[in-house]
Structure formats: C-alpha cells, structure tokens
Amino acid sequence: MTTPPPAAPPPDPAIPHPNPTTPPGHTGPSSHINPPRRTEVFEYALVRVVPRVERGEAVNAGVIVYSKPFRFLGCRIELDEARLLALAPAADVAAVRAALAAFERACTEGPLADRPLGERFRWLTAPRSAIVQPGPVHGGITANPSAELDRLFARLVRA
DSSP states (O other): OOOOOOOOOOOOTTSOOSOTTSOTTOOSOOTTTSOOOOOEEEEEEEEEEOSSTTTTOOEEEEEEEEETTTTEEEEEEOOOHHHHHHHOTTOOHHHHHHHHHHHHHTTTSGGGTTSOHHHHHHHHTSOOOSSEEEOOOEEEEESOHHHHHHHHHIIIIIO
16 A cells, blocks of 8 residues: 655745746646747638639739737738749739739738728638739638748748
C-alpha cells in the first residue's frame, strides 16, 4: 500500500500572489511566465488578375485576409508583370495596376470604410466578371492574422 504525498502547505496570505487569475497554491505551469497563444478563425481569398475573362486564366496578384475575432482586414497586392504578359501579351498593364490599386484601397478607404470589416470582406470577395477578381474564400486558424497575410502572400503570390 502506498501513502499519498504530503499536501502542499497553505499559501501565506501576507505574500501577494504573482498571478491574480491563478488560484493561490496552484502548482501547475504558471500562465504569467508563458501565456498561451490565442488562436482564432480567419478567412482569406486570392486576388487574381484575369486578363481575358472568357478564357478564365489568371495570375495571382494578392491576398485578402479577414479575422472577425482579431478585428483584422488586410490586403497585399503585387503585380508580376512578366507573368501577366506571358499569359496575355496585349494586356493593358496600367489599367490592371489601377484596378488592383482600387481593390487594395477598398479595404481601408472609400465608401466601404465605415462599414464593418466582415461586410467589407464579403463585398471584396463577392464573385465578379472583371479583370481583377477574388478567388474562392478559404478558412484557417491563426494566432496572428497579419503574419498569416504575409505567409499566404509569400506562398501563393510570390512563389
């Protein structure tokens, strides 16, 4: 028969507890030393340039990321002219750049700026027949939507 380990001595009420959210006498890992990272749901869509809508061929030119829990909406755009011209040699690069700039500004400026972030994201990712189109919306989990935007941009646009 084994004897149980001795009980921990009661905490001294004269000594303030280092983490008021943890009960006194708590012997597990201390959350004030290494707090857990909060992870939440996010959504994203590629921003594509479709120079000839009837053909459906596209060049990834950006990413838009939205996270309601983090109150985050961000967009990164970069046009790879060589890819665009390889796909459509007669493409009007200036017009494409202007359309991409307008899309990027719509994240933070213009008539949508006073709307809730989710509403802006839904408007920006709504299907359309234009030279700049959003791809389908995908989801994921992240602790940092800004870093997720950078990661997706590097992997899906610059790669």
